[in-house]
Amino acid sequence: MVRVFRQRIWVRRDEVLDAVEAFDGPRRTFYSYTFRTLRAGTWIPAVRWDNWEGLDHVDRFDERGILRDRGPWRDRPLPDVLKLVKAFRRNLPTMDLKEL
Amino acid sequence: MRVEVSGSAGPMAAERELKALEGRHEGFDALRQRVLVGQCSEPVAVDDFVVWKALRDPGGALEERIVFDTPDVVRTLTPRRLELLELLRQVDVPSIKDLAIRLRRDYKNTYDDLVALGAWGLVRLLREGKNQRPVALVTGLHVSWEKSVGASPPAP
Numbered sequence: 001m002v003r004v005f006r007q008r009i010w011v012r013r014d015e016v017l018d019a020v021e022a023f024d025g026p027r028r029t030f031y032s033y034t035f036r037t038l039r040a041g042t043w044i045p046a047v048r049w050d051n052w053e054g055l056d057h058v059d060r061f062d063e064r065g066i067l068r069d070r071g072p073w074r075d076r077p078l079p080d081v082l083k084l085v086k087a088f089r090r091n092l093p094t095m096d097l098k099e100l
Numbered sequence: 101m102r103v104e105v106s107g108s109a110g111p112m113a114a115e116r117e118l119k120a121l122e123g124r125h126e127g128f129d130a131l132r133q134r135v136l137v138g139q140c141s142e143p144v145a146v147d148d149f150v151v152w153k154a155l156r157d158p159g160g161a162l163e164e165r166i167v168f169d170t171p172d173v174v175r176t177l178t179p180r181r182l183e184l185l186e187l188l189r190q191v192d193v194p195s196i197k198d199l200a201i202r203l204r205r206d207y208k209n210t211y212d213d214l215v216a217l218g219a220w221g222l223v224r225l226l227r228e229g230k231n232q233r234p235v236a237l238v239t240g241l242h243v244s245w246e247k248s249v250g251a252s253p254p255a256p
Contacts, residue, residue: 001157001158001159001160001161002153002154002157002160002161003154003160003161003162003163004150004151004154004160004161004162004163005163005165006147006151006162006163006164006165007164007165007166007167008165008166008167008221009167009168009169010166010167010168010169010170010173010220010221011169011170012170012172013170013172013173013219013220018147020147020150020151022150022154030150032143032146032147032150034143034147045143048143050143050146052141052146059141059143067141070141082169086169
């Protein structure tokens with residue numbers, strides 16, 4: 001039985017962290033944490049951490065929400081990612097995320 | 101000091117979610133093809149696929165939570181807006197005009213409050229013909245100083 005747990009965490013009025021986690025029993029089979037910013041009424045992804053295709057990675061997007069690059073990432077829990085988002089906010093897309 | 105306001109979206113109406121997914125994509129198989137074969141890296145598509153797959157699974161479930169990890173939202177939650185939210189949870193209101201009448205307030209102030217609450221994702225205005233039907237997206241609000249953001253989901 002698959003359960004999906006979806007959270008929207010508002011960091012500011014125009015910045016959110018969207019989390020989706022899927023569990024098969026107690027095992028977490030999928031996670032994604034997407035930091036989005038509001039631009040002209042649309043939520044545009046800026047940075048996304050996930051394990052899609054079984055590989056932990058982090059994606060950075062440009063101002064239009066188009067994938068810019070992808071790098072390795074060590075799986076960390078949502079509270080840690082939230083701390084990163086709150087500390088660096090809109091600077092995140094320009095940072096070397098694998099070092100954080 | 102950290103103020104956290106959290107709202108529970110309540111048990112997810114699977115039917116409503118499925119309808120929304122069907123509206124956003126051409127179909128489950130097309131979406132699966134896109135994210136698995138096409139190796140699509142669009143965040144919405146991948147997350148929607150995971151949710152849709154779970155809802156198709158017998159016994160699968162979707163739980164939602166909205167958290168405001170900022171005290172700014174408290175400025176939006178005036179007593180009148182809380183009263184508005186409470187009313188929206190209690191009765192089905194077909195239009196903003198009807199809501200204003202029930203609250204004994206004028207249309208413009210009611211509309212302005214709906215827009216302010218909508219900016220934080222607390223209400224949504226659904227277009228129905230000439231009317232816009234206001235819908236509350238939360239069942240309750242909880243103010244806490246505890247750090248529960250990112251807490252593990254409840255056991256099955």
